[in-house]
Amino acid sequence: MPEGHTIHRLARDLRDDLAGRPVRTDVRQDRFRDGAARLDGRVLAGTDAMGKHLFLHFDGDEVLYVHLGLIGKLQRRPLPAPEPSPNLRLRLQGEASAWDLTGPMACELRDPSLVDAVAATLGPDPLRRDARPQRFVDAVTASRKPIGALLLDQSVIAGIGNVYRAEILHLAGLHPDRPGRSLTEDQVRELWRLAVEQLRLGVKRNRIVTVPLGGRRLASIGRGDSWHVYKQERCRTCGDEVVHHAVGNRTSYACTTCQPA
């Protein structure tokens, strides 16, 4: 689940649930036992999300830095919270809920200066008001790498993952192999606009659904029916064949008709 929309939604939900009051911590794995003990009883001051990076600011000038990676989860448990999984990296418990972190790529207590250090490695984030889209446009139009690789490069645009890459390129009618340099500024601006639109929808729905709802309820869209080309054999727009091939180390998906090479 974790592309940028997931992280921004978590930042919001964690703030709403936990901020302003002391949190209790719990842990099952050994690797963050010390960190959990340090945080126990501290007040969550606020949260921040940049691309796929999540920052929880605690009173006492310390930041809990979390990156979920491929398989990490941060799940809400209404109180009384169930017995945690043996894999629990960290539980943060507030007055009405507990949040269980499992499988993250990173879970570290750091100095607040880390936020700026991470920001310096990232391209503009379509979900942030302070994003500078022209940086994305310039990076793409200057590169000979395929647009499919550039969209996954977090230093070019922050927060896009494999699902949004496939779906945004399909919505734009662009083939993943098109070199960045071959695109017009207008085409790249359209990619940015689609990224903003789709990621915002993702935050709102807490789920990636790029097909038009057409009056249907979100809950009625089945698993695998949510996308035009990602993990599809046939394009959900025109019914033609979807071709799978590796671009930028990951499987890319493109409709032979909607996304001509």
Add this chain to the structure above:
DNA sequence: CGATTATGATTAA
């Protein structure tokens, strides 16, 4: 019940 797979990213070779 074991094998496979995944919406990520870094490090080593």
Add this chain to the structure above:
DNA sequence: TAATCCTAATCGC
């Protein structure tokens, strides 16, 4: 390019 980390849902037998 390949190996590695980490977990849980899904799939085939």
